[in-house]
Amino acid sequence: MARVHNFSAGPAALPLEVLEEAQSELLDYRGLGMSVLEMSHRSAAYQQIIEETEETLRDILDIPDTYRVLFLQGGATLEFAGIPLNLMRRGRAGYLVTGNFAKKAWQEAQKYGEAPVLASSEGTSFDRIPDLGPVASRVAEGDLDYVYICQNNTIFGTEYRELPQTGETPLVADVSSCFLSHPLDVERYGLIYAGAQKNAGPAGVTVVIVREDLIADGPARADICPTYLDYRLQASKESMYNTPNTFGIYLCGKVLRWIERTGGLKAMQARNQEKADVLYGLLDKSEIFHGTAQPSSRSLSNVTFRTDSPELDKEFVSGAAQRGIQGVKGHRLVGGMRASIYNAVTLDDVKTLASYMEEFEASHSAK
Ligand SMILES: *Cc1c(COP(=O)(O)O)cnc(C)c1O
Numbered sequence: 223m224a225r226v227h228n229f230s231a232g233p234a235a236l237p238l239e240v241l242e243e244a245q246s247e248l249l250d251y252r253g254l255g256m257s258v259l260e261m262s263h264r265s266a267a268y269q270q271i272i273e274e275t276e277e278t279l280r281d282i283l284d285i286p287d288t289y290r291v292l293f294l295q296g297g298a299t300l301e302f303a304g305i306p307l308n309l310m311r312r313g314r315a316g317y318l319v320t321g322n323f324a325k326k327a328w329q330e331a332q333k334y335g336e337a338p339v340l341a342s343s344e345g346t347s348f349d350r351i352p353d354l355g356p357v358a359s360r361v362a363e364g365d366l367d368y369v370y371i372c373q374n375n376t377i378f379g380t381e382y383r384e385l386p387q388t389g390e391t392p393l394v395a396d397v398s399s400c401f402l403s404h405p406l407d408v409e410r411y412g413l414i415y416a417g418a419q420k421n422a423g424p425a426g427v428t429v430v431i432v433r434e435d436l437i438a439d440g441p442a443r444a445d446i447c448p449t450y451l452d453y454r455l456q457a458s459k460e461s462m463y464n465t466p467n468t469f470g471i472y473l474c475g476k477v478l479r480w481i482e483r484t485g486g487l488k489a490m491q492a493r494n495q496e497k498a499d500v501l502y503g504l505l506d507k508s509e510i511f512h513g514t515a516q517p518s519s520r521s522l523s524n525v526t527f528r529t530d531s532p533e534l535d536k537e538f539v540s541g542a543a544q545r546g547i548q549g550v551k552g553h554r555l556v557g558g559m560r561a562s563i564y565n566a567v568t569l570d571d572v573k574t575l576a577s578y579m580e581e582f583e584a585s586h587s588a589k
Pocket residue numbers: 232296297298299300323372374375376396397398399417420
């Protein structure tokens with residue numbers, strides 16, 4: 223079996239142990255004579271799977287009892303609408319536009335109310351997290367239902383070092399690509415959500431963690447909110463209003479237990495930092511590769527870089543593929559390269575990429 227060094231941005235690498243466990247249970251889940259794929263979501267066995275998945279997530283992230291955990295479908299993208307539909311009670315929320323996904327969320331919110339931009343880095347091609355200073359004073363005006371951020375910008379390779387100060391105004395964060403990469407202080411947020419396919423499992427599951435009081439009165443826009451997106455209803459039905467992504471949630475449970483077994487989020491953070499240091503350290507001394515994110519905004523999950531020429535970038539990416547290094551082509555919006563180094567990407571994978579970069583540099587500077 224030859225597995226590649228997978229730096230894909232998502233769907234992304236999963237821990238081998240998780241895949242092997244799922245494989246071993248695929249035809250006969252724990253003596254029940256059927257696969258989880260074939261099992262009723264109302265069965266006792268499945269009930270236990272979803273409950274254990276939530277419990278493990280609560281343990282790992284230390285989620286307070288005052289928060290509800292939902293396992294939904296539709297990707298992070300559907301929550302771009304779900305958030306304003308549920309939380310825009312007075313019709314106005316502030317958005318920080320730090321990349322493509324933040325911009326999409328902001329555009330979606332404008333269908334349901336006013337969405338003033340509190341800060342943006344679009345003017346510098348999203349190469350940084352903008353100055354958060356102006357956010358606090360705008361929030362202090364007291365008319366915003368929530369403040370929205372995309373905490374790690376998957377495409378541009380930037381991540382917040384500190385969160386904006388929003389006082390009593392709930393902070394809402396898309397954490398899709400930094401979820402489970404490091405500890406999060408859940409109580410700092412009103413709502414966080416993540417598409418699972420970056421770090422938590424397969425595509426098709428979105429985890430929403432929301433403070434219960436924010437949804438206790440039902441959706442802000444109950445008149446038009448699709449029943450599926452009604453967070454209060456989904457919470458009251460334990461994410462089983464309709465058929466959930468049963469197999470996807472089961473795999474998320476396995477990933478979560480793998481995180482727990484291998485040391486929890488502090489250990490993930492230390493390992494991810496070590497991996498990131500290898501690549502950023504190399505970029506800082508390289509003559510031909512340049513990091514595209516400002517150093518003070520660099521992401522722990524997505525390392526974006528390029529050479530000075532698109533032809534050389536192309537050559538780098540195809541040479542990588544020949545060495546079993548996959549998924550390093552940058553997003554079409556940024557070009558260049560991107561190495562996504564989520565939890566399941568090993569230090570060994572990263573060192574393989576780093577040696578290839580050094581080799582590439584040596585052979586190209588000699589010319
Ligand atoms: C991948 C990603 C999305 C989009 O997720 P889908 O599941 O494809 O809807 C949104 N936000 C961030 C930060 C992402 O990384």
